[in-house]
Amino acid sequence: MARTISYREALNEALMQEMERDSSVIVMGEDNAGGAGAPGEPDAWGGVLGVTKGLYPKFPGRVLDTPISESAFVGAAVGAATRGLRPVAELMFIDFMGVCFDQIFNQAAKFRYMFGGKAVTPVVIRAMYGAGLRAAAQHSQALYPLFTHIPGLKVVIPSSPYEAKGLMIQSIRDDDPVIFCEHKAMYDTTGEVPAESYTIPFGEANVVREGDDVTVVAFGRMVSVAEQAADELAKAGVGCEVIDPRTTSPLDADTIIESVENTGRLVVVDESTPRCSMATDVSALVAKEAFGSLRAPIEMVTAPHTPVPFSPVLEDLYIPDAQRVVNAVKSVTGWER
């Protein structure tokens, strides 16, 4: 039965239940237990933001702290996946993929195709993304579009505790490599989550709310921003259909296109920088597949094309907010051909 728990607890529960169910599931990353080789507690941190807390005492041989060697341990996770394990490796900040990208996109992503369909690489790479914690340019990016670009990877971007648990369990059971993008500002958000194990299929968008006036496609934390905007707009009589694709690869194009065919208007809300982003990707999809249904130009609400700034004043301007979504919706609904 469902209880109200946090995004962090939902992820922890998913890992706990899958490690319980399947002894081939292992967890590794910097300070995933925390305190390896140190004189104090062996499970001191449980991940830098506590997501893996409590796993080490329960599964001591299967929760591995690593040196700060992302190439080696992400590659080890990939290699172990080809040899029968189901590793969940934590990259910590998604920005750190810069030092191990080869193992992700030249190795894990390619094996299946490059080896003629014979490889199975069931690895999950967890990474925190997103701005809002005043963590500046190298700890705040929303880099999921980069992974989405690479064939062979699946990219998951959960928007709530319910999505987080079900998508994590699906990621672990999935036989393809998965990049699991957790928004670091969402760990304390709460929601109803079943206590039982469950999976959410990849490539199935969640229609968060129905509406007839404009389709708002939003990713990850931007789903709640879009919902706030939709609440505001409902008061003005504008009905937003808010769609959370849940996974950027595979992408549920059908749900987006069907919605735009009904509403005739599209706003995409994407926390990443605008060039070659999910915003441009979804916009191109709709422009190509539903051009005849569009009654107004597409609007994109994204970060500016800059690194993430440090000063709180600037960072608050950087992150797309509900007011910008409201403005974009007003722009598309007020537009007359």
Added chain:
Amino acid sequence: MADDRIGRVAMPKWGLSMKTGKIMEWVVAEGDEVEAGDDLAEIDTDKIAGTLEAVDGGVLRRIVVEAGAEAPVGCTIAVVAPADVPDADIDAVVKEAEEQLASGAVEEDEGPRQRTAEVGGRAVSYTTMGDGEDVVVLVHGYGGDKDSWLFVQEPLARSRTVHALDLPGHGDSAKDVGDGSLGTLADTVLGFLDALGIQRAHLVGHSLGGAVVTAAAAAAPDRVRSLTLVSPAGYGPEIDADYLRGFASAGTRRELRPHLLKLFADPGLVNRQLVDDLLKYKRLDGVDRALQTLLGTLLDGERSALDVAALPAKAGVPTVAVWGRADQVIPVAGAESLRPFATVHVVDGAGHMAQMETPAAVVAAVEEAAGRA
């Protein structure tokens, strides 16, 4: 001082997750005379639209929450009282309700209480409403759960203790169904009575649940005071096998929705929330296997594998049936085999889910069966 003849009509709590309801329409107007059981208002929850019935008789003195507005569960939305209660007293109650509403300090009716019983080594989840001596047990159908009774449980609970349970493999109960046979399911219902120390109960079953309660009554007639069957399975060979298999295998909204449309006379009832809730259930570990196992209990090729038509006569228990005329899953023709020993009400405006589309008819049927016990 509030007059105890003043009845507050509260926003009902239909199901555990309901927090607010929206009044779509007041069926009655201020000044109308109402009797207990009369329809008062159409209310939309995030799950499904339903009709609120009057608990107290009297005059509808005041509407507090107008049509089109939303109100939290437990909030007073109208006031019913005899005509001789002074306006000033009514005004005081309305003022208090409005203040509560404005401040948000509405005390939520705790609604159905969810509990778990251990039956045959499995956790069986159930909710209970009311505290009357007479006990009613509601048993849902294939793929359903205790929430499918949400419009029926509350009115029945006014004078009785009403339990709605989740069969194994469903809702919040354990997902292991064992062999999934009718006998196993019937034993679960009887075991549930044992677990709660209930000597005798009125059993109400829908669809597969109808066959289950029939089998339970045949196995232990002394435990069953009456049977109410809503579109029961097992009373004829016809059943929509495509629906059952489609429901079992559907993994996405797009796959599931067309099957759900077959359940209702009014397709508008298949809203996003209903589909999403069912998908959430279907994604739980073990549900797929449970549903597949139960398919084997329900189906023999394209026909029903169940035949319980001879059992009620054996049980000798008063039996009343309700069947939606527009039932596409188990056609109303099945009602014929019930007529020799049961009163059958074929109702308009309902499909396979009479307990959701015409709850008053189901409530009346239970009362009728209980009255003959």
Added chain:
Amino acid sequence: MTETAPARPAPGLDDKALLTAYRTMRTIRVFEERLHEEFATGDIPGFVHLYAGEEASATGVCMHLDDDRDALSSTHRGHGHCIAKGVDVKEMMAEIYGRTSGSCHGKGGSMHIADLSKGMLGANGIVGGGPPLICGAALAAKLRGDGGVGVAFFGDGGSNQGTTLESLNLASVWNLPAVFIAENNGYAEATSAAWSVGGGDIANRAAAFGMPGVIVDGFDFFAVHEAAAEAVERARNGGGPTLIEVKLTRYYGHFEGDQQTYRSTEVAEARETLDCLKQFRRRVTESGQLAADQLDQVDAEVGRLIDEAVAEAKAAPLPTRADLETDVHISY
């Protein structure tokens, strides 16, 4: 200074094992020389990096490995490692020709031949791409507890990659059953190892990570075999990783078409005086363990196998448009 392993006959190699070793080395040699000829005809697409001259290394190491529990990662110069780990030679040839009957159905090519069922995690187009994978394979073996090992082959070029150095450290920290084989053929593309490897011998780096480091003569099958025996056994018994530097010479260019203007006469000298096949033949015949005609027979059989492999590869069907978009994911 790291010790140099002495070149003496390896104990425990019976006639059958010696013939197997010879057959493997000979198969690699003929496979590569034939590719050298075929590439010149223009029938083979893309890049081919030949392993000829280095046969004793792959063979001496892989003779200690099992199909099931042991895994190997390779380099872009991977044909020898594949053959030594038991990948089907005809499927390899078909793969190099881009045919559907190839090891990877024509989707990988020379640089990506793999056979996961034999623990061959693939030749690798990325220098230094393999060692992290082998840490994972070794970790999996360690958790399985079946005594399996992971072996990473890399070159002198790969020895300078951060991935390799990180992997040496991780293998040490996690005490993994891993063996790192640095095949130092003297050149990373056209750049001399004498210039690019800081600190001299690659094996010296082992000390920094707290593991044994050994240098062996890559022309001497017996030396490689013995050093690998010790490293594999240490790994299987929980003793942790080892770094072996195998010094050798590649007989052809970095890739086919490389004019090798950066080199002097070392290849001709090596072929003449150091060649691993010649040394092996001399050693086993002089000691009387094998007769020359036994080896000649292997030569003949291998020659026929490679002839067939080429003929069959050339005749095999090419992929079609239908193959273009399959095998990206297992499910999507």
